Every structure is written in structure tokens, then in C-alpha cells.
Amino acid sequence: MKKSLIITSLFLSLFSFAQETAEKENLLPLPKMSYLDSLKTTFVNHSTSNCIDERWLSELASTELSDNMFSDISNFNADNEVSYELSTELLKKRLAKMDAKSPFNIEYNPALENTIKAFLKNRPKAFERLMAISEYYFPMFEEHLAKYNIPLELKYLAIVESALNPRAKSRVGASGLWQFMYPTGKQYNLEVTSYVDERYDPLKATEAACQYLSSLYGIFGDWSMVLAAYNCGPGNVSKAIRRSGGSQNYWNIRKNLPKETANYVPAFLATFYIYEFKKEHGIMPKKAPLTYFETDTIMVKKQMSFKHISELLDIPVEQLEFLNPIYKLKVIPFETDEPHYLRLPKNKMGLFVSNEEKIYAYFNYLETYKEKTKTEYIATTSKDSIASNVDSTYVSKPKFERKTQFHTIKSGESLGKIADKYNVSITELKKWNHIKGNTIQAGKKLKIYSDKKVIVKTESKSNKDGTYTVKSGDSLFSISKQFPGVSIEDIKKWNDISGDNIQPGMKLKING
Numbered sequence: 001m002k003k004s005l006i007i008t009s010l011f012l013s014l015f016s017f018a019q020e021t022a023e024k025e026n027l028l029p030l031p032k033m034s035y036l037d038s039l040k041t042t043f044v045n046h047s048t049s050n051c052i053d054e055r056w057l058s059e060l061a062s063t064e065l066s067d068n069m070f071s072d073i074s075n076f077n078a079d080n081e082v083s084y085e086l087s088t089e090l091l092k093k094r095l096a097k098m099d100a101k102s103p104f105n106i107e108y109n110p111a112l113e114n115t116i117k118a119f120l121k122n123r124p125k126a127f128e129r130l131m132a133i134s135e136y137y138f139p140m141f142e143e144h145l146a147k148y149n150i151p152l153e154l155k156y157l158a159i160v161e162s163a164l165n166p167r168a169k170s171r172v173g174a175s176g177l178w179q180f181m182y183p184t185g186k187q188y189n190l191e192v193t194s195y196v197d198e199r200y201d202p203l204k205a206t207e208a209a210c211q212y213l214s215s216l217y218g219i220f221g222d223w224s225m226v227l228a229a230y231n232c233g234p235g236n237v238s239k240a241i242r243r244s245g246g247s248q249n250y251w252n253i254r255k256n257l258p259k260e261t262a263n264y265v266p267a268f269l270a271t272f273y274i275y276e277f278k279k280e281h282g283i284m285p286k287k288a289p290l291t292y293f294e295t296d297t298i299m300v301k302k303q304m305s306f307k308h309i310s311e312l313l314d315i316p317v318e319q320l321e322f323l324n325p326i327y328k329l330k331v332i333p334f335e336t337d338e339p340h341y342l343r344l345p346k347n348k349m350g351l352f353v354s355n356e357e358k359i360y361a362y363f364n365y366l367e368t369y370k371e372k373t374k375t376e377y378i379a380t381t382s383k384d385s386i387a388s389n390v391d392s393t394y395v396s397k398p399k400f401e402r403k404t405q406f407h408t409i410k411s412g413e414s415l416g417k418i419a420d421k422y423n424v425s426i427t428e429l430k431k432w433n434h435i436k437g438n439t440i441q442a443g444k445k446l447k448i449y450s451d452k453k454v455i456v457k458t459e460s461k462s463n464k465d466g467t468y469t470v471k472s473g474d475s476l477f478s479i480s481k482q483f484p485g486v487s488i489e490d491i492k493k494w495n496d497i498s499g500d501n502i503q504p505g506m507k508l509k510i511n512g
Helices: 003-028 036-039 054-060 064-075 087-098 110-122 125-146 151-161 182-189 202-218 223-232 234-242 251-258 259-276 304-311 319-322 346-354 355-368 415-424 426-433 476-481 489-492
Strands: 296-299 343-346 394-400 404-408 445-449 451-459 466-470 505-507
Touching: 003 259, 036 355, 036 426, 036 489, 054 304, 054 476, 064 259, 087 110, 087 259, 110 125, 110 259, 151 202, 151 223, 151 259, 151 394, 202 223, 202 234, 223 234, 223 251, 234 251, 234 404, 251 259, 259 296, 259 466, 304 319, 304 346, 304 355, 343 346, 346 355, 355 476, 404 415, 415 426, 415 445, 426 505, 466 489, 476 489, 489 505
Parallel strands: none
Antiparallel strands: 296 343, 394 451, 404 445, 466 505
16 A cells, blocks of 8 residues: 555656646747748648659659650661560551551551560560659640640650650750750740740640641641651651652651651550550559649749749759749749749649748848848948838848858757758758758757858847837738848747737837
């Protein structure tokens, strides 16, 4: 009995101590957040879908598949026999089935058989990967092809052209999913500037490709001839027709076409065949985690960089590059007479739209700290420069340093406290130092880049009584913007505000 009482007493003591410790911890001051992190805590978030998995992002943007496809088209000899277990008779039956349901004139040819066997023998895993990537692009291709009344099978042309890599570039300069040369791209209104190359835009390039294919069909009236002309130009196909005695059959003019084009149509038909009979050949498509319909676009109202979008929306720059391949410098320009669009996964689009006003306010805030002609100045505190009811608790001395700093973590420091000290975001600290969670260890060094403006805070006399009078239309966010180094959390703490509600006429302490 005595033993039970001792154990109970010990348990109660431990519980009481733990409770007191927890209460003390709750009273500890929270680390001050940077402006960016403070802003992000106010974001409204309506989640609708997941972002692209990093491994799949790497797969979608891989150049390996397009490099291999370029090599096959350029170097493979379709007239050399390939050893692979597929009977000619069975292949002829399958090709006849394809011909019956397709506007293409699909007939057996030894060169086509060799190409199909070579792809099945050497590239089955590549086709499994391509079939996953095609889940992202094919719905968009089919929508545009149907609009121009073009056979849907022509979606396979983009596989032969670029292996579905929107950033693909050939040795002769053809670019994008549909491999437009600069003059042909300009002919079909694909703009190329210092900031933008619309040949890399999947939507605009697909629209241009449909217009070009439709135009070529009006010239040749045969889809196999259209494919050949798309690759080497209508002039070369016309010459091959004349050299073949006026023949209108691709296989009859093939010997008079450039080598690459001689392999091109067999590669297209072989790709078509493998997609049609993948199960029969044991090809198991991988599953794409994001489809074309799970992304959306929004017109930008201000110039913005991928870096700043990444920091605001917590989305990797690499993902932004994949979804927006059109922007050569990772910057979306803004022009009043020329709209530019940002494509995002739907959940990030929801975050952007729900907080659009705050996001543009942040870009305005960044502009106020752009480096001027002089690299150093001290802000004035004269009445001309400060509104009569705005208190100058802080004087900003922007100073530009372009070097790397190292911070040794002290006991009790957090990422938020360190970020605030150097006027950087927690997101940046994590990225620079490859930190995944929020745990840091005393004694370790953190790398801090100061290639942007460092704001040095210095105390100064406040205007009047050190308060700010709330005006109509003010928010905690807009007020904090007026005082460099002051966060929303600071204002709430100094004025015992628990929510975000403030009223016109209310006086807020700004100096703590």
C-alpha cells in the first residue's frame, strides 16, 4: 500500500512539473518572422490537387528520351534486318487492322518491320516512360487536332519529333515539342524575343503545328506525304516525287528523300503500332501523377521571376520551368499590349488566385528595394518623406553586399530568429543549407547569401507618440509594409490583437 502511494505521488509530481514546463514554454517569445514568411501566414489556401512528384518532374523534363529519339532518326538504317521474335504474317495482320481504322495508308514494308522490331528490342522501357508522359500531353494534342479535323493519330508525331520534351532542341536549331525552325515558327506566329520563345510553349506550338499540318495536307492530300514534308520541307518532297516519276506513294519516293526523312515515317508508324499493341508485347505504361487538365493558367499583371513565385507559393523552380518552358530567362515579362501567362498545378493556382492582391503587393514591396544608381543611402525622416500619422520607428539603410556569410548557430536559436536577423526568409535558409525539417543544431554553420539588399535596422525617434492611426481600407498587412522590419505578428503582439480585425480610428503601437 505504501509502495502504491509513493508511485502515485511521484507520478503527480512529474505531471505537475511537465505542466509547469509546458506553460513556461508557451510564454517564451516567438521568433520574429521575415516579411515573406509573415505574408505567407496570412494566405488563404484552398487545396485541390497535389503538386508533381519530384521524381516525375525529373522524368517529364528529361532530355535522355529526346536525345535517343534524335539519334535513332538520324543514324538508324531501317533497311537492315533486325532479329526479334515477331512473325511477319502476324505483323501484316495487325497493320491491316490499323489501316482499317486509320486515315493513314498503312501497308506492310520491310523497312517498317525492321523499325518496329528495333524499337521493341531496344526501347521497351523508353516507351513505358513515354506512355506516362503522354498522359500529360495527349489530351491537349487531341483537342487541337480535332479542332482542325486532323487525324488524332498525329499526336504520335510529337513523340518522333521531341520524345515529348518541351525544351528539346535539335542540332540544327529546331525547338520545342513540335520542333519548329525559327522561320517556320515566325510564319505561324510563334514569337521569339529575349524573354520569350513561343516554340517552347506546348499550347501555342501545338496550335501552330495543327495549322502547318493542315496546310501541308492541302498541298499533298496524303498523310504519309504530309509527315515527310513536315520533316524535310515540302520542297524536298516535291523533288522526290518528280525523281520518282510522279509517284504519290511514300514508299515509292522514299529512296529519293533525305536519309533522316527515310527513317522518319517508319519511326512514326512504328510508334503508332507499339501504342496500339503494347499489351501484346508486354509493355506496361507507367502512371503519370499529373495530367494536362490538372493545371491551369492565369494572366500576369506584373513582371515576376520564377524565384519569387517559388518562394511565395512553395513550388520548386524546376517545376515552374517545366510548366512554363516558354520563358527563356525564368522571368515572366509584363507588357500592357501583350498578355503573358503563368501555368501552375491547380492547387497552387488556387493559392495564387485566393491571395492575388497580397502577392502583387509583395512584388510592389520588392520593387521599392531595387538597387538604385547609388549603392548606399540613409532614408530621411523629414516631414516631407513621412505621412503625418506614420511613425518612423525604424530608419532603413539599404546596403548592397554580394558575398556569402556564415552564421554559427547558438543554443536556443531557431530558423525564424536567424532568418529575421539577416532579413531573409526561412524558405531561403532551408534551401541554401539543404535543410528539410525545422531542426537545427547548435555549433553548426549556416550559409547565408547576401546578394540582395540587406536592411540594417537602427532605432530613431518616432513621430508624435509612437502610434499609427488606422485609416479606412487599412489592414495589418498594409500597415506592416509601411515600417521596414515590422511584421504583422509584431503589431499584433504590441497591441494585444488576437485576430486580424482592426477599425478606422484605432491607434496602434508601432515601437513595441
